[in-house]
Amino acid sequence: MSSTTASSGMGGINKLLVTVGKSVGGVVGALYQSGRDAVDTVIRNILPFMAFISVLIGIILKTGFGNWLAHLITPLAGNLIGLLAISIFCAIPVLSPVLGPGAVIAQVVGTLLGLNFAKGDIAPQYALPALFAINPQVGCDFIPVGLALGEAEPETVEVGVPAVLISRLITGPLSVVIAWVASFGLYSSN
Amino acid sequence: MPFTHLVAGIVFAAGDTVDKPTGFFGALATGAEWFIGLFNEGGGVFKSLVIGIVPTLIVLLTAVNALIRMIGPEKSDKLGEMAARPGIQWYPVRYLVLPVLSVFFLTNPMAYTMGRFLPERYKPAFYDSAVSYVHPITGIFPHANPGELFVYYGIAHGIQKLGLGLGDLAVRYLLVGMVVILLRGVITELITARMLAKRSTQEEAAA
Numbered sequence: 598m599s600s601t602t603a604s605s606g607m608g609g610i611n612k613l614l615v616t617v618g619k620s621v622g623g624v625v626g627a628l629y630q631s632g633r634d635a636v637d638t639v640i641r642n643i644l645p646f647m648a649f650i651s652v653l654i655g656i657i658l659k660t661g662f663g664n665w666l667a668h669l670i671t672p673l674a675g676n677l678i679g680l681l682a683i684s685i686f687c688a689i690p691v692l693s694p695v696l697g698p699g700a701v702i703a704q705v706v707g708t709l710l711g712l713n714f715a716k717g718d719i720a721p722q723y724a725l726p727a728l729f730a731i732n733p734q735v736g737c738d739f740i741p742v743g744l745a746l747g748e749a750e751p752e753t754v755e756v757g758v759p760a761v762l763i764s765r766l767i768t769g770p771l772s773v774v775i776a777w778v779a780s781f782g783l784y785s786s787n
Numbered sequence: 788m789p790f791t792h793l794v795a796g797i798v799f800a801a802g803d804t805v806d807k808p809t810g811f812f813g814a815l816a817t818g819a820e821w822f823i824g825l826f827n828e829g830g831g832v833f834k835s836l837v838i839g840i841v842p843t844l845i846v847l848l849t850a851v852n853a854l855i856r857m858i859g860p861e862k863s864d865k866l867g868e869m870a871a872r873p874g875i876q877w878y879p880v881r882y883l884v885l886p887v888l889s890v891f892f893l894t895n896p897m898a899y900t901m902g903r904f905l906p907e908r909y910k911p912a913f914y915d916s917a918v919s920y921v922h923p924i925t926g927i928f929p930h931a932n933p934g935e936l937f938v939y940y941g942i943a944h945g946i947q948k949l950g951l952g953l954g955d956l957a958v959r960y961l962l963v964g965m966v967v968i969l970l971r972g973v974i975t976e977l978i979t980a981r982m983l984a985k986r987s988t989q990e991e992a993a994a
Binding site: 623624627628630631632634635636638639642643644646647648650651652653654655656658659660699700703704705706707708709710711712713714715717721724725727728729731732735736739740742743744746747748749750752753756757758759760761763764765767768771772775776779780783784 | 821824825826827828829830831832833836837840841844845846848849850851852853856857896897899900901902903905907908910911912913914915917918919921922923930933934935936937938939940941942943944945946948949951955956959960962963966967970971974975978979982983986
């Protein structure tokens with residue numbers, strides 16, 4: 598009688614230990630695998646892009662091309678009208694799929710603008726609308742693939758591509774205006 | 788002729804100041820310095836990017852990836868079915884909640900697979916909405932689109948160099964992104980509906 602209760606007690610403890618061990622192992626395993634994924638992502642995607650950006654910025658800064666570019670960009674990126682012009686340009690339905698791939702253009706322009714922000718050529722509160730102004734073409738190169746991933750019919754793709762491209766002409770500048778309004782009070786001195 | 792300059796250079800090297808090299812070799816030396824300077828400058832930029840961004844990024848990516856692994860992305864399937872419902876109260880689910888969660892859990896480009904739960908007429912709008920969120924989310928959750936971080940990081944790096952904090956900018960980018968994708972979804976859905984209607988009348992006319 599007493600031996601059976603003892604063994605069932607032992608069984609309970611065993612079960613508890615197994616459960617705890619399993620769940621801890623699961624958490625540690627998930628963390629470890631995630632760490633591996635994270636390092637992998639950094640090496641495969643992030644460091645190569647940083648190297649590319651660094652070469653570009655190094656040359657731009659050292660040759661003085663940056664100053665010339667700043668004279669070109671600052672009057673555009675430092676006010677709402679200029680930012681709207683950039684966004685409309687990027688959203689033109691013929692251009693947007695060309696400017697889209699890998700967001701490379703948006704990333705390079707973003708980095709160049711960053712240089713101008715760092716030098717104080719553009720007021721920092723324009724960072725938010727600028728983020729939207731340089732990016733109305735996001736994903737415009739990828740519409741057929743993106744729709745195919747969503748298991749869309751070919752007819753939907755036929756209508757969907759022009760629908761998204763035309764929509765960007767409206768929503769691109771609109772996003773800049775929204776971001777501009779939302780940027781009130783951002784990095785203002787008072 | 789250049790050699791005398793070189794000799795002179797060696798002789799006077801012990802002095803306090805060295806004249807700048809002149810002549811053909813001088814020009815070559817200046818050119819070489821300028822050339823290597825381009826890459827020194829680039830190396831400095833690379834160093835500041837790696838030191839400033841990579842350590843935090845790796846830790847953050849690890850934590851969020853582990854979280855997603857433990858929750859399991861298949862939970863979002865139920866939400867997809869909810870988002871397919873017609874009616875104005877489901878617009879925010881379809882073009883705000885669903886795209887944001889898809890991009891967060893499935894990341895770019897697998898987020899677009901959530902479109903499979905929606906009727907054909909909503910698919911382009913959902914894609915438009917989801918793809919427009921893959922950059923605003925990177926300010927706080929870079930795991931969602933690690934290949935395209937520099938849209939935000941490029942500008943943020945400049946702001947950081949001014950000595951200003953990035954939290955405010957990242958949060959506003961995230962929130963304004965939400966407003967923009969909702970609007971984008973609704974507007975693209977309207978345009979898609981228009982184009983589908985036009986197409987069906989054309990087909991009727993042709994038939």
